[in-house]
Amino acid sequence: MYTIELATRLADRVYEYWIRAPQVAQHARAGQFLIVRLHKKGERIPLTISAVRGDAVRVIFMAVGKTTEELATLGAGDSISDVVGPLGKPSEIENYGTCCVIGGGVGIASTPLIAKELKEAGNHVIGIIGARSADLLILEDEMREICDELYITTDDGSKGVHGFAADVLKKLLEERKIDRVWIIGPAIMMKVTSGATVPYGVKTYVSLNPIMVDGTGMCGSCRVTVGGETKFACVDGPEFDAHQVDFNELMQRQRIYTTQEKESLERFAEHRCRCGEGGHHHE
């Protein structure tokens, strides 16, 4: 069993958990993820490793499906049946010069570790974090501390630049030399944003989030097409060269279980109503 040491609500439906998992914490690097299974009837879901402190790892998730909704009902002191990781290849960190690390929505969770390791490698690090609105923006202070420059965007203009991360990125690319770009967010956001670097030929990494089961290269559920070849995101990725990724196929495969996901979520919501279980015990 793996204990949740700290559980905080960061924004509407967005939660930050610190989970004690020494074997993950001791080996975790930027860009890697872990898989959790809440209990013996649970499914295995991947979550990005967002930070490490001692024997604990931080995950940040949005409660959108049955498992994340259920995870959100837990609090500090509660336990999770299984945590395995770190999984996937670490980000390719080197001293490239100037790097841009972009997070969209809950994808911002991945950015501090990447930005931190890039900074430690000697890069000038520019952060761009974007959300639909100011109240959904997470990790601003943390990213401001790590990055040399930080830009904020909101879709509704409630904070920072009114628009998308891609807009800021385009402007930066016009103004100066950017050597590497990382983009982490929803598939559609990564597709659109990475399009901005194509004309400049800037190597751009995206962190793909297909459906996974084992996360160790055994099942092929997470297969993605990169540069015309089939790759397993869990072991060959999760980061890939954005300009080679078939995003449309990724988005298509993310929808395989839409019907079942809905059914499972509705069943869970009904169950919670019946049990009169309302709020959760977050700080």
Place this chain on the structure above:
Amino acid sequence: MSDRPVDVRIKDFREVDCGLSSAEAVAEAERCLQCKKPLCVTGCPVCIDIPAFIREIAESNFSAAARALKEQNMLPAICGRVCPQETQCEGVCILGNKETPIRIGALERFVADWGRENDPSLPETAKPTGKRVAVVGSGPAGLTAAAELARAGHAVTIFESLHEAGGVLTYGIPAFRLPKDVVKAEVEQVLALGARLKKNHLVGRSVGVDELLGYDAVFLATGAGLPAFMGIPGENKNGVYSANEFLTRVNLMHAEAFPEFDTPVLHGARVAVIGGGNVAMDSARVARRLGAKVSLIYRRGEEEMPARKAEVLHAKEEGIEFFTCTNPTQILGEQCVTGIECVKMSLCGLDASGRPSPEPIEGSEFTLDVDMAIQAIGTSPNPLLVSLIPGLERGWKGNVVVDENGRTSIPHVYAGGDIATGAATVIEAMGSAKRAAAAIDAMLKGE
């Protein structure tokens, strides 16, 4: 011994083969000639003293039979169910020349099941040696090596990346062939010998290679987990599975019980399974139990199928439609599978494997309307860990190169099972693990 009726068994995941009653077991055991030079033992990859345990059954000494069995094999209830006895012990039984060979597999299963219920005694273990051994993977090879080395007094730690032990026994073989409580019980027996199990530990990621190589000996049993895809157009469409994924969702994650269990699996109305091995039969029969009409597509003839005859028969009984000498060329559909395009094959000449070489027949293309396709065309050694160990020699198929005792190119690192041999049977994995364990034990004792 009998199989459960088809119309009942295709509605659940309970075991198909009901096993022997004690009276049937005794009667079967009494047929054994107790050969002075028993061929059956030579046919057994783990060298079980078969006549000895059969003699005890014939005399109704089931406890003694169970103990005799466990001396050589800590996974007897598993082997009794999934070994291809017809090509091993039973295949060489002298009675087979005139009548039917002794049903050694059924007797092994009977005794193992009886022992599990009535006599949980374990073989003796030697005094602790103070030596530490890491076993990577808890499938048949890992469990066997762990049991042997724990009995020899070594401190064994088994690392398993999944949340359950058993490897392919847990995620791969369906419960109707190998009930999961049987696997759990035999895993528990190995642990009762003193081996420690660390689940959720992916060696190479959660456990560093330096830490691994710091053990006095290492046994790599990471299996052949990497699924092959055919490389035909359309195979990333929604509704195309590797057999590994499809079986894992059901066997390990219990997707058949969705939404009670959280993991979903698609329930195709018409499912194509591609392949002719045991994994293809398992996939077809699981899909059948999820309510599908199933077509099995194999590029050679039925005679050439690598699956056990009994499994082919079970699949046919359950209504699986066979398309032999047929090869898929394309999976059709927009985003989801709507069909599979195939071509008939003719068998001519012999290929490198000594089997008839299938060649497409021009103009024989046809389409099967299916909404799901499962590729069960084989797996290859899992590259994740072995590619991270510096100096570990690997063959062209990605397997770890070993000698007959499982020694690798690194002195205190051994390997066995599918990671060394490529995809093979449970019992072959166990046999190679047993030989490696003996070599590890000798090395650790400085012999």
